Amino acid sequence: MSRGKIRAKLRQERLRWSKLYTFNCARSNAEPADATEPFNGLQGPGFSRTVRCNQPGLHGRKPLSYPSNYISTTKYNIITFFPKAIFEQFRRVANVYFLLAAILSLTPIAPFSAVSMIAPLAFVVGLSMAKEAMEDWSRFMQDMKVNKRKVSTHKGNGIFGYRQWHKILVGDVVKVEKDQFFPADLLLLSSSYEDGICYVETMNLDGETNLKVKRAMDATLPLEDDMAFKDFNATIRCEDPNPSLYTFVGNLEYEKQVYPLDPSQILLRDSKLRNTSYIYGVVIFTGHDSKVMQNSTESPSKRSSIESKMDSIIYVLFTLLVLISMISSIGFAVYTKYGMPHWWYLQPKNASSLYSPSMPALSGIFHFVTALILYGYLIPISLYVSIEVVKVLQAMFINQDIQMYDEESGKPAHARTSNLNEELGQVDTILSDKTGTLTCNQMDFLKCSIAGVSYGVGSSEVEIAAAKHIASEISGSPGHNCFQADYWDKKDDKSSVIELESGVTCRIEKDSKTKINGFSFKDDRLLEGNWTKELNPGTLLMFFRILAVCHTAIPEVDEETGSVTYEAESPDEGAFLIAAREFGFEFYRRTQASVFVRESYPNPSEREFKILNLLEFSSKRKRMTVIVQDESGQIILLCKGADSMIFDRLSKNGKIYEADTMKHLNEYGEAGLRTLALAYKMLDESEYSTWNAEFLRAKTTIGPDRDAQLEQVVDTMERELVLVGATAVEDKLQKGVPQCIDKLAQAGLKIWVLTGDKMETAINIGFACSLLRQGMKQISISTMNTDFLNQDAKKAIQDNILLQITNASQMIKLEKDPHAAFALIIDGKALSYALEDDLKHHFLGLAVDCASVICCRVSPKQKALVTRLVKEGTGKITLAVGDGANDVGMIQEADIGVGISGVEGMQAVMASDFSVAQFRCLERLLVVHGHWCYKRIAQMVCYFFYKNIAFGLTLFYFEAYTGFSGQSVYEDWYMILFNVILTSLPVISLGVFEQDVPSDVCLQFPALYQQGPKNLFFDWRRIMAWMANGLYSSLIVFFINIGIFRAQAFRSDGQTADMAAMGTVMFTCIIWAVNMQISLTMSHFTWMQHLFVWGSIATWYLFLFGYGFMSPVISGNAFHVLSESLGPAPIYWMTTFAITVACNVPYFAHLSYQRLFHPLDHHVIQEIKGLRKDLMDEHMWTRERSKARQETKIGFTARVDAKIRHLKGKLQRKVSSLGGISSMAS
């Protein structure tokens, strides 16, 4: 084909990458299978897909009819919306009840007019449906955004043009450019690299951040430019769409030959092309057929625990409702049978079956239905709608919170569903992803140890804070613990010099220079060429050279500025290269065989290192080696790797710095840094060539033991090394992560880290986040080495893990030191056993006892399983937070899923219930909004039941006075308005605006958060007390009214009270009583609450007045009731006053008693704030702030405490050993 075409610029870039990769990427030289012998697996069911490349038109039609690339995650479309949404609505038991009531209200059975039943239901259902529609609309817009992305597609005759994603069809040839997402599942045909490899970032699929290499088949390599596709024609036969991300079975028929395909040629939708200018691919799976879409599960609808509890309350009330309806209907039957025949004024002989004395049982049954509707006020229809409204408003406040807005990504926090607001206030365990959530996947070169000397003065925050505290204590500042809460604040000091225990002087300065990305190293001894003046400049030089040469990165020179950036496979490598550049060893060019480095010191020069071999990094080898030849012909082996690997391979005289380096490595590790050890070895020409011959032989062996052989050969070379030093790279945490974890820990939350990364990395991050610390006992659970997996081995592993778990549990049980903390670290393989049915409870038991839990190398599915285990095993509320598609399972499984929206990729956010831009926003989301929302909803629901019981029961009492006939004492309109207007706005204002303490106090006193997980405000005792309060109010309202308006005149001009007057008085009393009650419940009155509470009462009078002036046909007996009969009667106002007070006395007394003698935390804080004590006695305030935290063993503060205990212990020992003076420490 057109292989001969040369485009010079491109050629430069095109390196023969396969030469660099010695093992993993070694190409299998298997010949393409014979065309007559098709792959066997592709006949049966499940493997029926046929893709005719470059003929997209064929696939939309029969017999193939593959879907287009249009994706839709919406629940409804225009046609299905109404039936489906209505069906959804009536899945709520309460709504079905109201629907039945509404239908029955059309018959004469109903005690109310039909409109009074149908209108509220229509309103409630309509509102919920509107909300659904809104949410679905936003999903639709999201989909459209994705569908409208553009990709370059082959339009025929070798011309490519941009086309929207949703128009891509199966069989299309697309050209994807660097940093673009793949629009569908593609078969890789060729790439900008000559050998058809490309780099793919699959973070959205599995959360792994390292780049993966995909490679095209040799057969399709010639398809390397647009024109090549003019006549391109091939057929792919492969498996049907399925959700397995790591498998692919199929073959390609191209130019009359059949080639087998494997997963390494498949580019999955939602992964991203990296480090490669472009690729060509042919579309295999589109839209919902693509692997990632097949993987997506419909997000389960979640309900908060308060809401589920509310359901049980509804059931209680429903039982009560049925009970009183039964009483009522039995009473009615009895009255009808024995009383009604004598009540001539009802003309019993002409009565229909509803009132027939001859058929009392039938009438009773009819009446039962009537009663169910009549007492329906016990089950507040408006509760659902009010809660819905309140939650939407709460969500709006969450979205609007400026302090959860992230300036960098420009994203505010977003409550994607409003169902779970109050659940945020009850979280017990947080399960967090690591990469992208805790860390930003950016590495910073921070420290290094060369020749036994530690360089780099950036000191970890723990050390600084601990040192400060000790200093303040020694200098005699009063009080214990009193400045702990201020650690973070005090960092603002311009600079401070602290003598650390280790003798290292740390200088903290504010960053004045512009920071170089990936390089936070500060030490004048090495920078600006000063290293040449150090003791061992030779070793230093070697160190820098290893950094600059031993890697697989490619430099990219910006032609305008001449500055160099690096495309590295892992971010660590990038950080090394930047560090090397800053030290004066700038790697600027790579060719097939050489690496070019510009050295500035001691004399500026450009050096070329010929790369003889490159033994690349793998998780098993944990090291990387290059063998280079410098300009003088000297062959050098340069190696970097995990300390354990390197230290095992040192030569006798290579161990000079071993002890010092080891010490430094431990220090770095404790500070949460990622460490690597660097070593080298000088080689003789002859020594090398013997080895190389052997190596080449091993490499060309064909057979199953080729890899083992290779490894053995390589291993012989990587021995007898000379240690140079070690590097410490900071896996940069996101802003505010340690602080946030600290606060969350103080709020009593447990934090588990679930990461796909390897154990070492996870542990480093654990240290950096203060989830781990020195002195914490680490329980590490892992599997034995398992190369052969038969049934017995599996059993043996299980037993082994059980043993490890029970041993650890035993150890924890026997631990006496109250400060002892344990950390559980488990890897994915062990976890897969630990999550099996018979082990999981042991595992959970152990995990719960540990202060922190870190699971490494876990698959997305395991994340979800762990989440489920915690959720179901502990019965507590779990929150999962993650940023990638690999976290989706966990996010969906947890009670609350939080997605990090600051990064690219939307899967996690789409699946989440809340999205925040950064991990640190969780603090405010939980401690402030969660706390508020929990209390608001809890109080609101309690109050709702109170008010409806208070109102509903009066209807029942009145029944007893009407022969249980189902007559209500109130006008229909009063009852409609009761829930809809007269009492709804105050409740909503309670649910939206109530604050027990302001947000800054919430943050200062994280312990307040525990009120939620302990469920202080929504336990059955409290609910029952509120119900009893409702019962009491109903009794007071009804019977005092009956007593007052019995029979005699209620005015000085002699009129007696009729039903309308009495009903109106009672209703007025209820309105006053419940509104006063809610104002007692509130502790925070803005003008809104005042407006709503007093406005509701005023509205009632206004309504009554207006209603009375409507035509008597509408108002009936309520005509002029306020203006003429009740208004001028003093007894009306006096009754209202007396009953309002009487209804509220018990609650007020209870409130006062609790407040005065058993105050809760927020009461005391309110008082302190209210009396401005916090300003007058700042010392007390700070002290309490620092104490206001849960007993926790994780987090920064706990770590500082531990460090202080440690230092103090040391000090004490020193003092006592010096002279036995023990008085000082006490």
Next chain:
Amino acid sequence: MMSSTSSAAAGPISDAGSGPDARRNSKRPKYSRFTQQELPACKPILTPQWVISIFTLVGIIFVPIGVAALLASHDVVEIVDRYETACVPSNMADNKIGYIQNPNISKACTRVLKVTKDMDKPIYVYYQLDNFYQNHRRYVKSRNDQQLRDKSKANETSGCDPEKTTSDGTPIVPCGLIAWSLFNDTYSFTRGNGEALTVNKKDISWKSDRDHKFGSDVFPKNFQNGGLVGGGKLDPKIPLSEQEDLIVWMRTAALPTFRKLYGRIEVDLKENDTITVVLENNYNTYSFGGKKKLVLSTTSWLGGKNDFLGIAYISIGGVCFFLATLFTVVYLVKPRKLGDPSYLSWNNNRGTQ
């Protein structure tokens, strides 16, 4: 003071100018005290002083009002005379229903009442029925307000079953069970000295009812013409708006025992006066065993005689006084300093450090 994340410290003002990229900042929430939930608020705190003073204050207000209400109730003079048994001739005592349903027996009956205390005019005359379910749903619904009000709507009889139309289908005005069972006992009063006491039956109903609910051009039609005669009859020549007994009756009572205004005697009565009442005992309460009472009563500013309101006020006041004392005592015994941090949960659970 803020120990929170750095963005918390950034605050609303400092960020105003930051962010070079305006498009990016379009998602930035707008700052307002409302959206940030920082509206100025009044946060009342229940201090012991407040609690005790509120209870005391309620007591101080309630007890005098209660006393005043009791006094008002005691000023009211009320004469109640139950007559439904006494007015049955002794020979019919065993067959009261037969007696009341027999139109040939005279229903006249004479009662003598004694005035126990001076009664100032106006003296209100009530009839009181007992065990009469005027609030029964079937009864309450059995009326049509449109028909009562509007001459042209005479055919509007929906809801009036079974007293809708006569047997030939012409509508009854006023229709329905309420009107049909109109109370029809009558009373006339003579003082001991033979002076007739006129009963003023004007303005015993609500003015609004007369003016707006019962039409001045609507006349009773076909009323009590059916086979079954319920209660009182109406003069077909008098418009409904002037049939005040009907208007009063149509205001259905809330409870099975109720009083309705019959008229006013606008003469002062003196203590020990005797009053002879000649009544027609027409209304059948015997079927359902209901009592009938004739009530003469004066009113106070609070209405008729009823101690309940006063007692309620005094008891509530009393309870509040009691609570005030209780809180005072408990507070003196076990005082708590306001805002005392030692009551915070973290200071209680952990013991001393």
